[in-house]
Amino acid sequence: MTRTTRTTRATSRPTRTRGSCRVLSAALAVLASSAVLAGGVAAPASAAEAPAADSQRVVFIETKTADSSRTSTIVSTNPDGSDRRELLPVPAHGQAAPRGLITEVVFSKDGLRMAFVVDDGTPDIWTAKADGSEATLVRSNLVQLGTELDELDWSVDGQSLYVSFRPEEGPTGRQARLVRMTADGSSSAYVFATAPGTGSEGDVDVAWDGRLAFVRDGVVHAWDPRKGGEPQAIGQGSNPEFSRDGRQLLFSTAGAGSYDRQVYLFDSGETRTLVRWQDSRIFDNSPYGDYGATLTEGEKPQAVVGGGPRGPVTVSDPAATASAITWAVRPGATPWGQRPHDFGGTSAPDLMAKDAAGGLWLYESDGVGKLEPREDAGWGWASYRLTAVGDLDGDGAADALGQYGAQGDLWLIPGRTIGGLGYGKVKIGWGWKDLRLTGTGDMNGDGVPDVLAIDPTGNLWLYRGDGKGGLQPRVKQGWGFGDYRLTGVGALGVNGSPTVLAQKSNGDLFAYTDQMKSRAKIGHGWKDLTLTGIGDLTGDGVPDVLAKDPAGKLWRYDGDGAGALKTGRTQIGHGWNGLSTF
Numbered sequence: 001m002t003r004t005t006r007t008t009r010a011t012s013r014p015t016r017t018r019g020s021c022r023v024l025s026a027a028l029a030v031l032a033s034s035a036v037l038a039g040g041v042a043a044p045a046s047a048a049e050a051p052a053a054d055s056q057r058v059v060f061i062e063t064k065t066a067d068s069s070r071t072s073t074i075v076s077t078n079p080d081g082s083d084r085r086e087l088l089p090v091p092a093h094g095q096a097a098p099r100g101l102i103t104e105v106v107f108s109k110d111g112l113r114m115a116f117v118v119d120d121g122t123p124d125i126w127t128a129k130a131d132g133s134e135a136t137l138v139r140s141n142l143v144q145l146g147t148e149l150d151e152l153d154w155s156v157d158g159q160s161l162y163v164s165f166r167p168e169e170g171p172t173g174r175q176a177r178l179v180r181m182t183a184d185g186s187s188s189a190y191v192f193a194t195a196p197g198t199g200s201e202g203d204v205d206v207a208w209d210g211r212l213a214f215v216r217d218g219v220v221h222a223w224d225p226r227k228g229g230e231p232q233a234i235g236q237g238s239n240p241e242f243s244r245d246g247r248q249l250l251f252s253t254a255g256a257g258s259y260d261r262q263v264y265l266f267d268s269g270e271t272r273t274l275v276r277w278q279d280s281r282i283f284d285n286s287p288y289g290d291y292g293a294t295l296t297e298g299e300k301p302q303a304v305v306g307g308g309p310r311g312p313v314t315v316s317d318p319a320a321t322a323s324a325i326t327w328a329v330r331p332g333a334t335p336w337g338q339r340p341h342d343f344g345g346t347s348a349p350d351l352m353a354k355d356a357a358g359g360l361w362l363y364e365s366d367g368v369g370k371l372e373p374r375e376d377a378g379w380g381w382a383s384y385r386l387t388a389v390g391d392l393d394g395d396g397a398a399d400a401l402g403q404y405g406a407q408g409d410l411w412l413i414p415g416r417t418i419g420g421l422g423y424g425k426v427k428i429g430w431g432w433k434d435l436r437l438t439g440t441g442d443m444n445g446d447g448v449p450d451v452l453a454i455d456p457t458g459n460l461w462l463y464r465g466d467g468k469g470g471l472q473p474r475v476k477q478g479w480g481f482g483d484y485r486l487t488g489v490g491a492l493g494v495n496g497s498p499t500v501l502a503q504k505s506n507g508d509l510f511a512y513t514d515q516m517k518s519r520a521k522i523g524h525g526w527k528d529l530t531l532t533g534i535g536d537l538t539g540d541g542v543p544d545v546l547a548k549d550p551a552g553k554l555w556r557y558d559g560d561g562a563g564a565l566k567t568g569r570t571q572i573g574h575g576w577n578g579l580s581t582f
């Protein structure tokens with residue numbers, strides 16, 4: 001994932017001089033070949049679709065010494081080392097400039113923000129926009145007695161930071177506990193009520209669904225905060241990292257003068273060796289899984305990226321010391337497994353509804369599975385068919401598409417980060433009159449939400465988002481869908497693949513995943529219900545679905561986390577006849 005990975009600490013063990021660059025490529029190849037891919041029968045027929053090109057950058061800190069003075073800089077490059085940029089924190093209005101060495105950096109899952117640590121004798125945590133602007137000190141002197149700050153990682157929703165520590169070397173070392181802190185620094189608390197045995201809770205990493213991996217007293221653990229209970233012990237190791245789909249956990253183990261890279265498979269409970277004889281315990285996969293990064297050993301570690309067509313590439317300045325290597329996605333990217341549905345600007349899922357007169361209404365989540373009283377969100381939309389599509393223009397706010405007029409003009413209706421829909425709609429197409437649209441989230445894994453469309457003959461088309469508010473040329477995704485109504489609902493399953501629900505005219509309900517190539521029947525009797533995917537309304541980490549019945553009652557069906565919906569439903573409203581929800 002994209003948490004910070006530190007430079008390895010000094011060790012008395014002998015270090016082999018095998019090429020770290022070569023094992024990077026080898027490890028990537030082995031990981032790809034051992035991936036567990038879901039299979040299934042897809043009907044109606046559906047065509048395979050290759051993912052679009054990704055957009056990701058490797059990030060690290062360079063430290064230089066000149067005239068007995070040390071300076072540090074946050075640097076980012078493309079995976080091949082091109083387009084080098086220095087990210088200089090620019091203080092927000094009223095903030096003093098950071099003073100001290102930058103020692104850690106990590107980017108939020110959507111690439112919009114970064115957090116970094118400035119050490120002026122004690123560690124201070126700052127946040128900023130992805131380009132370094134509006135840098136704000138959120139927590140000063142964050143220390144635990146007898147410990148050193150170890151690593152940072154963002155929560156999935158970007159509202160919190162996980163902070164791990166390690167004991168200081170020597171007799172003053174104390175227990176080091178994992179902390180969760182709000183992103184504005186206003187509050188913090190230990191993640192676990194009880195302290196670890198004798199050592200530390202460090203090397204924290206966050207999966208797409210919010211699960212944590214960390215090292216406690218030298219043992220890699222995994223823990224799901226949605227379920228609570230005791231963390232699961234995986235095995236001796238360090239530097240744990242979830243695979244993109246969260247079904248595997250990679251970590252390093254110490255060998256005879258080197259490190260081995262292991263992978264734990266959650267589905268089977270097996271641990272396998274991916275590659276041996278690595279010179280570094282550090283191995284950080286890129287957000288889209290096609291590159292790996294490491295820090296070399298020695299007095300002046302360098303940042304190296306492997307997996308590309310050119311082979312391993314040193315991306316740092318040889319005159320500097322590289323540390324804290326991590327990755328950043330394109331700002332505004334849709335994190336894997338997520339389908340933004342926040343129209344209220346609160347990071348919680350909301351519901352939009354249009355009435356017969358063209359009035360637009362916002363229903364915000366109440367945080368416990370129901371909706372707050374509605375708020376006026378605009379008027380003049382009577383002639384539009386509106387579809388929620390997620391953050392299509394990459395500004396951090398959920399957007400909508402509007403089909404209008406006899407020519408089928410298609411408009412982007414941008415959302416606002418402060419809530420509601422913006423006023424500056426943009427025409428992005430025409431000829432969409434007879435297409436039935438569904439916002440799906442990121443279908444092909446490029447960090448941009450996509451749209452499915454059924455034409456009058458039942459053909460299914462995929463329109464990939466371009467990340468700039470528009471759509472790319474369509475690709476045929478299947479046929480025989482004329483008898484179905486589709487609803488994008490987010491990731492109902494365990495691997496983060498977007499789920500699309502399909503209601504057949506006879507009332508059967510199917511769940512499609514893996515870019516519409518796999519489906520499973522998950523219900524019947526859904527003929528007269530109008531569905532809307534809203535996201536995680538109940539706060540359990542799994543998307544939910546709203547359904548309006550012919551009597552105007554509004555029902556909530558909770559996702560089960562295994563690709564379907566839980567048995568039973570909860571009524572959360574009435575009087576919804578005449579409202580079109582999205």
